[in-house]
Amino acid sequence: MAVDGSAVETLAQAAGPVLNLPEVTREFVTVKAHDGTDLYAQLVKPEGFDPAGNYPVVVHWYGGPGLQMVSNRYGATNIFNHIERDVLYTQAGFLVWRLDNRGSAGRGRAFETPVFGELGAAALDDQLAGIEHLRTLPYVDTTRIGTDGKSFGGYMTLYALIFAPDVFACGVAGAAPTDWSYYDTIYTERYMRTPEQNPEGYAATNLIDKVDQMRTAPLLIHGLADTNVHLQNTVNFIEALEAADKPFSFIPLPNRGHSFRGDGLVAALMGSVDYLSECLAEPEGTALR
Numbered sequence: 001m002a003v004d005g006s007a008v009e010t011l012a013q014a015a016g017p018v019l020n021l022p023e024v025t026r027e028f029v030t031v032k033a034h035d036g037t038d039l040y041a042q043l044v045k046p047e048g049f050d051p052a053g054n055y056p057v058v059v060h061w062y063g064g065p066g067l068q069m070v071s072n073r074y075g076a077t078n079i080f081n082h083i084e085r086d087v088l089y090t091q092a093g094f095l096v097w098r099l100d101n102r103g104s105a106g107r108g109r110a111f112e113t114p115v116f117g118e119l120g121a122a123a124l125d126d127q128l129a130g131i132e133h134l135r136t137l138p139y140v141d142t143t144r145i146g147t148d149g150k151s152f153g154g155y156m157t158l159y160a161l162i163f164a165p166d167v168f169a170c171g172v173a174g175a176a177p178t179d180w181s182y183y184d185t186i187y188t189e190r191y192m193r194t195p196e197q198n199p200e201g202y203a204a205t206n207l208i209d210k211v212d213q214m215r216t217a218p219l220l221i222h223g224l225a226d227t228n229v230h231l232q233n234t235v236n237f238i239e240a241l242e243a244a245d246k247p248f249s250f251i252p253l254p255n256r257g258h259s260f261r262g263d264g265l266v267a268a269l270m271g272s273v274d275y276l277s278e279c280l281a282e283p284e285g286t287a288l289r
Helices: 082-091 109-115 121-134 152-163 185-192 199-204 208-213 232-243 262-279
Strands: 025-032 038-045 055-061 095-099 140-150 170-174 219-223 249-253
Touching (some): 038 082, 055 152, 082 095, 109 121, 121 152, 170 262, 219 262
Parallel strands (some): 055 095
Antiparallel strands (some): 025 038
16 A cells, blocks of 8 residues: 555455354443443444334343443454354344443543442442333333343343342353352452451352342353353352252353353353343234334
8 A cells, every 4th residue: 555545566365254244233322320420331233123123132241340341443352252242142133232330441440449349239230220221212122131241241140130130031141250259369359358358248249148039040151161260159159049949051161261262152152142032032922013
């Protein structure tokens, strides 16, 4: 390419895409938290979106400190496989919703600190403000809202199914911490201090002893070789679910760590699509608006 922008020589010609993937539309939205703070969100719509339709929604979240899910950029993938999920979920007939709640990075200290001492409570409150926005959209079926999250996002899924059981029909929890006393100290104690210093916070965020509050069957996914969020988190959660006679589904990923890759990623994503498609299916006899 010359300085003036004209072509000089073609060095190589890239092949076209192997698959002609459907186009999706990503809309950036600002909603108000319950205290009036601006929250940044993204709504992903499928190719051929019909504003007169009646769509279920998958809330894809992380929700924890240190990361942003909503950013105006493009990449082949990222830590949470946005593009893969967006294509698969919209092909399955869902809208995809993301919102960066209090605690997420990039908004300054005042935005991050409300999560201190009790991970989950402030995050869920902001996420529920996002759900209230979704309920104002005429093409959203508010009876069919599911969740999908991995790592802290998996914790958020289980936290939401426990503390907001009337809001979410079902949820996917990948590699989820279920008791913060199991997680590494350099992360946990930064936000929660030690169990001795903050017993109330650890008790409030221990999900294992709260499974009796769940009203739906979650899909649990965990790499059996995960050295970050240890498998003990999911195993002990399953043990509690079984003791409480609560239903669930589980996809183990043999020899996979905390990052789902290769065949493990395929199994996780396809299992999530199948689970959400069944859970969020439109009831028979319901006419489309």
